[in-house]
Amino acid sequence: MGNGPHAxxxxxxxxxxxxxxxxxxxxxxxxxxxxxxxxxxxxxAEGKLLATGKVGAGVSAEQAKDLAQRCxxxxxxxxxxxxxxxxxxxxxxxxxxxxxxxxxxxxxxVINGASDLFGAVFGxxxxxxxxxxxxxxxxxxxxxxxxxxxxxx
Amino acid sequence: MGNGPHAxxxxxxxxxxxxxxxxxxxxxxxxxxxxxxxxxxxxxAEGKLLATGKVGAGVSAEQAKDLAQRCxxxxxxxxxxxxxxxxxxxxxxxxxxxxxxxxxxxxxxVINGASDLFGAVFGxxxxxxxxxxxxxxxxxxxxxxxxxxxxxx
Amino acid sequence: MGNGPHAxxxxxxxxxxxxxxxxxxxxxxxxxxxxxxxxxxxxxAEGKLLATGKVGAGVSAEQAKDLAQRCxxxxxxxxxxxxxxxxxxxxxxxxxxxxxxxxxxxxxxVINGASDLFGAVFGxxxxxxxxxxxxxxxxxxxxxxxxxxxxxx
Numbered sequence: 001m002g003n004g005p006h007a008x009x010x011x012x013x014x015x016x017x018x019x020x021x022x023x024x025x026x027x028x029x030x031x032x033x034x035x036x037x038x039x040x041x042x043x044x045a046e047g048k049l050l051a052t053g054k055v056g057a058g059v060s061a062e063q064a065k066d067l068a069q070r071c072x073x074x075x076x077x078x079x080x081x082x083x084x085x086x087x088x089x090x091x092x093x094x095x096x097x098x099x100x101x102x103x104x105x106x107x108x109x110v111i112n113g114a115s116d117l118f119g120a121v122f123g124x125x126x127x128x129x130x131x132x133x134x135x136x137x138x139x140x141x142x143x144x145x146x147x148x149x150x151x152x153x
Numbered sequence: 154m155g156n157g158p159h160a161x162x163x164x165x166x167x168x169x170x171x172x173x174x175x176x177x178x179x180x181x182x183x184x185x186x187x188x189x190x191x192x193x194x195x196x197x198a199e200g201k202l203l204a205t206g207k208v209g210a211g212v213s214a215e216q217a218k219d220l221a222q223r224c225x226x227x228x229x230x231x232x233x234x235x236x237x238x239x240x241x242x243x244x245x246x247x248x249x250x251x252x253x254x255x256x257x258x259x260x261x262x263v264i265n266g267a268s269d270l271f272g273a274v275f276g277x278x279x280x281x282x283x284x285x286x287x288x289x290x291x292x293x294x295x296x297x298x299x300x301x302x303x304x305x306x
Numbered sequence: 307m308g309n310g311p312h313a314x315x316x317x318x319x320x321x322x323x324x325x326x327x328x329x330x331x332x333x334x335x336x337x338x339x340x341x342x343x344x345x346x347x348x349x350x351a352e353g354k355l356l357a358t359g360k361v362g363a364g365v366s367a368e369q370a371k372d373l374a375q376r377c378x379x380x381x382x383x384x385x386x387x388x389x390x391x392x393x394x395x396x397x398x399x400x401x402x403x404x405x406x407x408x409x410x411x412x413x414x415x416v417i418n419g420a421s422d423l424f425g426a427v428f429g430x431x432x433x434x435x436x437x438x439x440x441x442x443x444x445x446x447x448x449x450x451x452x453x454x455x456x457x458x459x
Contacts, residue, residue, distance in 0.1 A: 024265045025272030026283040032245045032304045033187050034339050040248075040284030092338045095346075095453070097286050100443040107445045112330045119331030130332040131346030131453045133403050134443030137253040137287030139260045147248070147284045151338045177418045178425030179436040185398045185457045186340050193401075193437030250439050290406040290440030292413045300401070300437045 005076075005085045008121045016077040016085075020044060028078035031152065035092065036083060038148040041074040042139060043067035052141035056104025059143045068096060068113030071146035075114075076121070083152050091118045091128040093149040099142065100134030107132040114146050158229075158238045161274045169230040169238075173197060181231035184305065188245065189236060191301040194227040195292060196220035205294040209257025212296045221249060221266030224299035228267075229274070236305050244271045244281040246302040252295065253287030260285040267299050311382075311391045314427045322383040322391075326350060334384035337458065341398065342389060344454040347380040348445060349373035358447035362410025365449045374402060374419030377452035381420075382427070389458050397424045397434040399455040405448065406440030413438040420452050 009016065019028050029038045043050045055064040072094075079085055096111030098104075111132040118126035138145050162169065172181050182191045196203045208217040225247075232238055249264030251257075264285040271279035291298050315322065325334050335344045349356045361370040378400075385391055402417030404410075417438040424432035444451050 024261065024283075025268040025280060026247070027280045028282070030243070030245055030280070030282045032243065037246045037282040037302075039282040040286070090336070090338065092336055093343045094332070095284075097284075098443075099287075102442070105443055105445060105447045107443070108330065115331040127331060127333045127336070129334075129336045129343040129345040130330075131401075131403075131451065132445055133346070133441050133451060134405075134445075135286050136255070136289040136442040137251075137258055137260070139258060139285055139287075141258045145284065145286060149343075177414065177436075178421040178433060179400070180433045181435075183396070183398055183433070183435045185396065190399045190435040190455075192435045193439070248437075250437075252440075288439050289408070289442040290404075290411055290413070292411060292438055292440075294411045298437065298439060 005121050012120055014073060016080055017045065017074060019077050019081045020047065029082045031083060034151050036079050036150050036152050038075045038078045040145045040147045041071040042142040042145055043070040044074060049140055049142055051143055053143055054099050054101040055110060055143050056101035061106045061109055064110040064143050065113035067144045068110050068146060069117050071144055072114035072117045075146055075148040079150055087153045089151040089153055090125040091122060091150050094128050094130045095147040096132045097135050097138060097145040099138040104134065107134050110144060158274050165273055167226060169233055170198065170227060172230050172234045173200065182235045184236060187304050189232050189303050189305050191228045191231045193298045193300045194224040195295040195298055196223040197227060202293055202295055204296055206296055207252050207254040208263060208296050209254035214259050214262055217263040217296050218266035220297045221263050221299060222270050224297055225267035225270045228299055228301040232303055240306045242304040242306055243278040244275060244303050247281050247283045248300040249285045250288050250291060250298040252291040257287065260287050263297060311427050318426055320379060322386055323351065323380060325383050325387045326353065335388045337389060340457050342385050342456050342458050344381045344384045346451045346453045347377040348448040348451055349376040350380060355446055355448055357449055359449055360405050360407040361416060361449050362407035367412045367415055370416040370449050371419035373450045374416050374452060375423050377450055378420035378423045381452055381454040385456055393459045395457040395459055396431040397428060397456050400434050400436045401453040402438045403441050403444060403451040405444040410440065413440050416450060
C-alpha cells in the first residue's frame with residue numbers, strides 16, 4: 001500500500017465519492033495559479049443530504065462533526081477530479097459554516113470534523129487556516145457547509 | 154460590435170455602473186499577484202439599495218435573484234475600474250450571502266443571479282467555484298451580498 | 307523610532323499579543339505563495355474573550371468596533387509570528403462576521419474597527435477589499451470574528 005492521500009483515505013476506511021455535476025453556471029472546483037478553489041460543499045452522499053436541520057436543535061454537535069467530515073471528503077473529491085489529489089501540496093484555508101440553533105456556539109467542535117480529516121490524510125501539509133461561523137440557514141436546510149482552498153503542484 | 158466583456162454586457166442590455174467611492178479604510182477592489190479581490194457588493198444603484206429586507210419574507214426569491222445580478226454587475230464595475238474588464242482571465246470564486254428569513258433555504262437559486270451573469274458575459278471563463286450561505290443580517294438591511302475573486306492577466 | 311509596522315503599533319499604544327496555540331488540526335496562519343491566510347480571529351486577550359453576546363443587544367456597536375480592532379491585532383500577531391510583520395506587502399482581504407441581534411444592520415461600522423487599524427499601521431498598503439456580514443452565532447458567543455489575507459514579500 002502506498003503512502004499517498006488515496007492510500008491514507010483507504011486506511012481510514014474512506015472512499016472519495018463521485019463529484020456531483022454542476023447545477024448552475026458554476027463548477028465544483030477551479031484552478032487558478034497554484035491554488036484550487038473548491039465550491040462550498042454540503043454533506044451530500046449519492047445526491048442526497050445525509051441530514052437536514054439546525055445544529056443544537058434537530059442535529060447534535062457530534063452528528064454535525066460527522067457531517068463536516070463528509071463535506072470535507074466531498075471537497076477532496078472535487079480536488080481529485082480536477083487535478084488529482086496526489087498533486088495537493090497543502091491545505092490552505094477552510095471556512096466552515098454551521099447552521100446554528102439560537103444559542104449554539106460550538107461551531108469549532110463541528111468544523112473539527114473537517115480539520116481532523118485533513119490532518120489525518122495529509123499530516124503537516126493538512127494544517128490549515130480556518131474560520132468557523134454560525135449562520136441562520138444553509139442551502140436545502142443543510143446543517144453544515146465547508147469551503148476549501150488548497151495549494152497544488 | 155466586439156466580443157469582449159463590454160460588448161457582451163451591452164448585448165445583454167447591461168451597463169457597468171459607477172464604482173462607489175470607499176466609505177472607510179477599504180477599497181472596492183485590490184490586486185495581489187494574478188488576482189483581483191473585490192469587496193462584498195450590495196445591490197446598490199446610484200448610491201441607494203434597490204431593496205431591503207429578508208429573502209423569503211419581504212423579498213421574494215425571484216426578486217433576490219435580480220438583486221444578486223446587480224451585486225455581480227457592481228463587482229464587475231469594481232474590477233473594470235481597477236484593471237479593465239478585458240484583462241479578466243477567469244472568474245475564480247464567488248461567495249454569496251443571502252439575508253434569509255427563518256426557513257428560507259433557496260440560497261443557491263438566489264445566487265444564480267450572479268453566476269448566470271458571469272456565465273453570460275465570460276462563457277467558460279465565467280465558470281467559478283461558489284458558496285451560498287444564508288445569514289441573519291446584512292449591512293443596511295440589504296437582502297444579498299456578493300464577494301468576488303477573479304484572475305487577471 | 308523606526309517607521310515599520312512595529313513602530314507604528316507602538317505609536318498607537320498597541321502591542322502585538324501572544325499567538326494562541328492551535329486547539330485542533332489547524333494553525334493560526336498559513337503561507338502559500340505570496341499570501342498569508344490567517345484563521346478567523348476572535349476578540350481574545352490572554353486566552354479569554356473580552357466580551358460575549360450579540361451586537362445590537364448586549365454588546366453596543368461602539369464596543370463591537372473596539373472588539374474588531376482586537377481581532378485585527380490578533381490577526382497581525384499571527385502574521386508576525388509566521389513571517390514577520392515587516393514582510394507584509396499589503397493587506398488584501400478582510401472578511402468580518404458580526405454576531406448580530408435581529409434588526410442590527412450596522413456591520414460596516416463595527417468592522418471599521420479592523421479596517422481603521424490596518425489603515426493606521428500600513429497606510430496605503432493597508433487599504434483592502436472587505437466584506438461585512440451579520441451572522442446568528444459565533445464560536446464561544448464571540449460578538450465579532452475577523453478573517454484576514456495579506457500579501458507578503
